[in-house]
Amino acid sequence: MLSKLKILAFKDKELRSNAGEYAVQINPESYSHEHTANFARAVGNDTSGTVLKFNTHSAQDLKFDFVLDATGVVPGVKSVTKDIKSFKDIAYSYHGKIHSPNYLKIIWGGLAFKCMLSSLQIAYQLFDPSGKPLRAKLTVAFRQHQTPQDLARQADKKSADLTHSETVTAGTSLPLMTYRVYDRSDLYVHVARANDLNSLMDITPGEELRFPPSRG
Secondary structure, three states: OOOOEEEEEEEEOOOOOEEEEEEEEEEEEEEEEEEEEEEOOOEEEEEOOOOEEEEEEEEEEEEEEEEEEEOOOOOOOOOOHHHHHHHHHHHEEEEEEOEEEEEEEEEEEOOEEEEEEEEEEEEEEEOOOOOEEEEEEEEEEEEOOOOOHHHHHHHOOOOOOEEEEEEEEOOOHHHHHHHHHHOOHHHHHHHHHHHOOOOOOOOOOOOOEEEEOOOO
16 A cells, blocks of 8 residues: 655644644655754864864755645545645644644654644646636645754763763773763863772773863
8 A cells, every 4th residue: 555645743842742644645756855064163274175163953854845636637635725724734824822833743654754844835737617726736845843852862962061971891991982072082181080080090891981071
């Protein structure tokens, strides 16, 4: 059985309270999934080029087109106008109780994208003698939504600005672990002091070490 792209709607930012769903009549022929990285302003450059410093990832964007057809050639849609209203109720319309449109999750094959609708363009392409639309192409874009749970998991990212733990593995050393965290091995004294270590050799595999914020 052909799997249809579905848009699940939720009333809350945690995506727990279901608000309905919408399944496309005809699956998109393709979709684009955009990932963007942002970089801090370069400190300096030379004749060889510029040294980049990663800052953050922007929210991802998902874009695709899908067609509604009420000519009878493809079953599932009897009225283009009513089907567009159903889509807008799920993905576009403002809901006073949550003070925003619904939060969404797009499911298709291996795709599971948490998001909100960021843009909608409707091109009406075919009409009956009275002017009622019989076919329309919807061009849609969705901006990634991260739930509080997603953000909490990301808060554990490895950063010199955060205190976090590292597990000692066999064959490693404190200067090497320090270099992996801060990109500076000379901060091993800072780490040793934070963990009350008496010497560089005073670490054992399986031990958890604290790596506090770098002091510069």
